[in-house]
Amino acid sequence: MPTKLIVDCSTGITTEVELTAEEIAQREVEAAAFAVAEAERIAAEEAKAQAKASAEAKLAALGLTAEEIAALGK
Protein backbone atom coordinates (compact mmCIF):
# COMPACT_ATOMS: atom_id res chain seq x y z
CA MET A 1 0.00 0.00 0.00
CA PRO A 2 1.47 3.43 -0.94
CA THR A 3 2.17 5.78 1.94
CA LYS A 4 2.42 9.52 2.48
CA LEU A 5 4.62 11.42 4.88
CA ILE A 6 3.35 14.20 7.14
CA VAL A 7 5.78 16.55 8.87
CA ASP A 8 4.21 18.45 11.78
CA CYS A 9 6.10 21.74 11.86
CA SER A 10 4.88 22.56 15.37
CA THR A 11 6.28 19.40 16.93
CA GLY A 12 8.86 18.17 14.42
CA ILE A 13 7.16 14.77 14.46
CA THR A 14 7.07 12.90 11.14
CA THR A 15 4.26 10.41 10.52
CA GLU A 16 3.90 7.84 7.75
CA VAL A 17 0.30 7.13 6.76
CA GLU A 18 -1.09 4.58 4.30
CA LEU A 19 -3.15 6.04 1.47
CA THR A 20 -6.84 5.30 1.52
CA ALA A 21 -8.52 3.65 -1.44
CA GLU A 22 -10.06 7.03 -2.26
CA GLU A 23 -6.66 8.72 -2.28
CA ILE A 24 -5.22 6.04 -4.55
CA ALA A 25 -8.12 6.43 -6.94
CA GLN A 26 -7.70 10.21 -6.89
CA ARG A 27 -4.01 9.86 -7.78
CA GLU A 28 -4.95 7.87 -10.84
CA VAL A 29 -7.63 10.38 -11.84
CA GLU A 30 -5.19 13.26 -11.56
CA ALA A 31 -2.51 11.39 -13.49
CA ALA A 32 -4.99 10.70 -16.26
CA ALA A 33 -5.97 14.38 -16.32
CA PHE A 34 -2.31 15.31 -16.51
CA ALA A 35 -1.85 12.93 -19.43
CA VAL A 36 -4.68 14.61 -21.31
CA ALA A 37 -3.31 18.10 -20.61
CA GLU A 38 0.18 17.01 -21.63
CA ALA A 39 -1.10 15.54 -24.90
CA GLU A 40 -2.95 18.78 -25.64
CA ARG A 41 0.16 20.83 -24.87
CA ILE A 42 2.30 18.71 -27.20
CA ALA A 43 -0.31 18.87 -29.96
CA ALA A 44 -0.47 22.66 -29.65
CA GLU A 45 3.31 22.92 -29.86
CA GLU A 46 3.39 20.70 -32.94
CA ALA A 47 0.63 22.71 -34.62
CA LYS A 48 2.51 25.92 -33.88
CA ALA A 49 5.72 24.50 -35.35
CA GLN A 50 3.91 23.30 -38.46
CA ALA A 51 2.27 26.70 -38.97
CA LYS A 52 5.65 28.40 -38.63
CA ALA A 53 7.25 26.07 -41.15
CA SER A 54 4.37 26.61 -43.58
CA ALA A 55 4.62 30.39 -43.26
CA GLU A 56 8.37 30.30 -43.81
CA ALA A 57 7.94 28.16 -46.92
CA LYS A 58 5.41 30.60 -48.36
CA LEU A 59 7.69 33.54 -47.65
CA ALA A 60 10.57 31.74 -49.34
CA ALA A 61 8.36 31.12 -52.36
CA LEU A 62 7.78 34.87 -52.54
CA GLY A 63 11.52 35.39 -52.83
CA LEU A 64 12.58 36.22 -49.26
CA THR A 65 15.99 34.92 -48.23
CA ALA A 66 16.46 32.75 -45.16
CA GLU A 67 18.09 35.72 -43.42
CA GLU A 68 15.12 37.97 -44.20
CA ILE A 69 12.67 35.38 -42.93
CA ALA A 70 14.68 34.94 -39.76
CA ALA A 71 14.74 38.71 -39.25
CA LEU A 72 10.93 38.80 -39.23
CA GLY A 73 10.89 36.64 -36.13
CA LYS A 74 13.10 38.94 -34.08
Add this chain to the structure above:
Amino acid sequence: MASTYILIAKTTLTTSQSSVTFSSIPQTYTDLILHQSAMSNVSTSLAGNYNIEFNGVTTGYSGRRIYADPSGGAASDTGTPKWAGFIPGTGATQNVPNSCTLYIGNYTSSNYKPWKLDVVVENQTSSAYEGLGTNLWSNTAAITSIVLKDISSGANTGSFLANSTFTLYGIKNS
Protein backbone atom coordinates in the same frame (compact mmCIF):
# COMPACT_ATOMS: atom_id res chain seq x y z
CA MET B 1 23.00 33.35 5.32
CA ALA B 2 20.89 36.16 6.68
CA SER B 3 19.45 35.66 10.16
CA THR B 4 16.01 36.27 8.65
CA TYR B 5 16.22 32.88 6.84
CA ILE B 6 15.16 30.32 9.41
CA LEU B 7 14.76 26.55 9.16
CA ILE B 8 11.22 25.43 10.03
CA ALA B 9 11.44 21.73 9.16
CA LYS B 10 13.47 19.31 7.10
CA THR B 11 12.89 15.68 6.19
CA THR B 12 14.87 13.13 4.23
CA LEU B 13 12.85 10.14 3.12
CA THR B 14 13.91 6.70 4.29
CA THR B 15 11.29 4.97 2.13
CA SER B 16 9.30 5.93 -0.97
CA GLN B 17 6.36 8.26 -0.33
CA SER B 18 3.48 9.23 -2.60
CA SER B 19 3.38 12.71 -1.07
CA VAL B 20 5.08 14.88 1.53
CA THR B 21 3.08 17.26 3.71
CA PHE B 22 4.25 20.08 5.96
CA SER B 23 1.45 20.71 8.45
CA SER B 24 0.94 23.23 11.27
CA ILE B 25 3.21 25.75 9.55
CA PRO B 26 3.96 28.58 11.99
CA GLN B 27 2.34 31.89 11.10
CA THR B 28 5.22 34.01 12.36
CA TYR B 29 7.14 34.63 9.13
CA THR B 30 6.58 36.85 6.11
CA ASP B 31 7.42 34.39 3.32
CA LEU B 32 8.25 30.70 2.91
CA ILE B 33 10.93 28.93 0.92
CA LEU B 34 10.54 25.23 0.16
CA HIS B 35 13.59 23.54 -1.30
CA GLN B 36 13.49 20.03 -2.71
CA SER B 37 16.23 17.66 -3.69
CA ALA B 38 14.10 14.81 -4.93
CA MET B 39 13.93 11.76 -7.17
CA SER B 40 11.02 9.60 -8.30
CA ASN B 41 10.19 6.16 -9.65
CA VAL B 42 7.85 7.57 -12.28
CA SER B 43 8.31 5.83 -15.60
CA THR B 44 9.63 8.46 -18.01
CA SER B 45 12.58 8.99 -20.28
CA LEU B 46 13.84 11.77 -18.06
CA ALA B 47 11.61 14.16 -16.17
CA GLY B 48 8.17 13.88 -14.66
CA ASN B 49 6.15 16.58 -12.95
CA TYR B 50 4.70 17.03 -9.52
CA ASN B 51 2.18 19.33 -7.91
CA ILE B 52 1.65 21.42 -4.82
CA GLU B 53 -1.52 22.11 -2.84
CA PHE B 54 -2.16 24.40 0.11
CA ASN B 55 -4.38 23.64 3.10
CA GLY B 56 -5.76 20.55 1.36
CA VAL B 57 -7.67 22.76 -1.09
CA THR B 58 -7.78 21.47 -4.67
CA THR B 59 -9.19 24.55 -6.43
CA GLY B 60 -8.20 28.14 -7.19
CA TYR B 61 -4.81 27.53 -8.78
CA SER B 62 -3.46 29.11 -11.95
CA GLY B 63 -0.02 29.54 -13.42
CA ARG B 64 2.40 29.87 -16.27
CA ARG B 65 5.77 28.26 -16.78
CA ILE B 66 8.63 28.52 -19.20
CA TYR B 67 10.97 25.62 -19.65
CA ALA B 68 13.60 24.04 -21.83
CA ASP B 69 14.07 20.36 -22.45
CA PRO B 70 16.74 18.21 -24.09
CA SER B 71 15.18 18.62 -27.54
CA GLY B 72 16.34 22.23 -27.47
CA GLY B 73 14.56 25.54 -27.44
CA ALA B 74 12.23 26.99 -24.86
CA ALA B 75 8.49 26.72 -24.48
CA SER B 76 5.79 28.01 -22.19
CA ASP B 77 2.32 26.91 -21.16
CA THR B 78 -0.49 27.60 -18.72
CA GLY B 79 -1.69 24.03 -18.31
CA THR B 80 0.14 23.42 -15.05
CA PRO B 81 -1.68 25.46 -12.38
CA LYS B 82 -0.33 23.46 -9.42
CA TRP B 83 3.08 22.82 -10.88
CA ALA B 84 5.84 22.34 -8.29
CA GLY B 85 8.63 21.31 -10.65
CA PHE B 86 10.26 18.65 -12.78
CA ILE B 87 11.60 15.51 -11.13
CA PRO B 88 13.91 12.83 -12.53
CA GLY B 89 12.29 9.51 -13.32
CA THR B 90 13.54 6.03 -14.07
CA GLY B 91 15.00 7.08 -17.40
CA ALA B 92 17.32 9.64 -15.83
CA THR B 93 20.71 8.99 -14.32
CA GLN B 94 19.93 7.41 -11.00
CA ASN B 95 20.79 9.04 -7.69
CA VAL B 96 20.91 12.52 -9.18
CA PRO B 97 18.02 14.47 -7.61
CA ASN B 98 16.40 17.60 -8.94
CA SER B 99 17.13 20.99 -7.44
CA CYS B 100 13.93 22.95 -6.98
CA THR B 101 13.14 26.03 -4.92
CA LEU B 102 9.68 27.50 -4.36
CA TYR B 103 9.21 30.99 -2.93
CA ILE B 104 5.79 31.66 -1.42
CA GLY B 105 5.22 35.31 -0.56
CA ASN B 106 2.98 36.71 2.20
CA TYR B 107 1.60 33.29 3.07
CA THR B 108 -0.32 34.55 6.12
CA SER B 109 -2.03 37.46 4.41
CA SER B 110 -5.69 37.64 3.43
CA ASN B 111 -4.71 38.37 -0.18
CA TYR B 112 -4.31 35.77 -2.90
CA LYS B 113 -1.03 33.85 -2.67
CA PRO B 114 1.52 33.97 -5.49
CA TRP B 115 4.48 31.63 -5.64
CA LYS B 116 7.35 31.17 -8.02
CA LEU B 117 9.82 28.37 -8.57
CA ASP B 118 12.97 27.42 -10.38
CA VAL B 119 13.97 23.84 -11.06
CA VAL B 120 16.55 21.79 -12.88
CA VAL B 121 16.74 18.08 -13.63
CA GLU B 122 20.17 17.10 -14.79
CA ASN B 123 21.05 13.91 -16.64
CA GLN B 124 24.82 13.98 -16.38
CA THR B 125 26.49 15.56 -19.39
CA SER B 126 23.83 14.54 -21.90
CA SER B 127 20.69 16.58 -21.25
CA ALA B 128 18.70 18.56 -18.75
CA TYR B 129 15.33 20.08 -18.04
CA GLU B 130 15.12 23.61 -16.66
CA GLY B 131 11.99 25.45 -15.69
CA LEU B 132 10.65 28.65 -14.18
CA GLY B 133 7.11 28.86 -12.85
CA THR B 134 4.88 31.70 -11.68
CA ASN B 135 1.67 30.62 -10.01
CA LEU B 136 -1.20 31.97 -8.00
CA TRP B 137 -3.52 30.44 -5.42
CA SER B 138 -6.69 32.53 -5.51
CA ASN B 139 -7.60 32.01 -1.89
CA THR B 140 -7.58 34.43 1.05
CA ALA B 141 -6.83 31.85 3.74
CA ALA B 142 -3.44 31.85 5.43
CA ILE B 143 -1.33 28.89 4.33
CA THR B 144 -1.06 26.41 7.21
CA SER B 145 -0.10 23.27 5.30
CA ILE B 146 1.70 22.38 2.07
CA VAL B 147 1.61 19.06 0.25
CA LEU B 148 3.80 17.95 -2.65
CA LYS B 149 2.11 15.17 -4.61
CA ASP B 150 0.85 13.73 -7.87
CA ILE B 151 4.12 12.76 -9.46
CA SER B 152 3.29 11.80 -13.01
CA SER B 153 4.50 11.41 -16.53
CA GLY B 154 1.73 10.72 -18.95
CA ALA B 155 -0.70 8.43 -17.20
CA ASN B 156 2.00 6.94 -14.98
CA THR B 157 2.04 7.76 -11.31
CA GLY B 158 5.10 7.62 -9.14
CA SER B 159 6.45 8.32 -5.68
CA PHE B 160 9.26 10.30 -4.17
CA LEU B 161 12.22 7.95 -3.64
CA ALA B 162 14.22 7.38 -0.49
CA ASN B 163 16.94 9.99 0.12
CA SER B 164 14.77 12.75 -1.35
CA THR B 165 15.06 15.79 0.91
CA PHE B 166 12.49 18.53 1.57
CA THR B 167 13.36 21.64 3.54
CA LEU B 168 11.00 24.42 4.61
CA TYR B 169 12.36 27.82 5.64
CA GLY B 170 10.63 30.87 7.04
CA ILE B 171 11.68 34.32 5.89
CA LYS B 172 11.29 37.37 8.11
CA ASN B 173 11.29 40.83 6.64
CA SER B 174 13.12 42.27 9.62
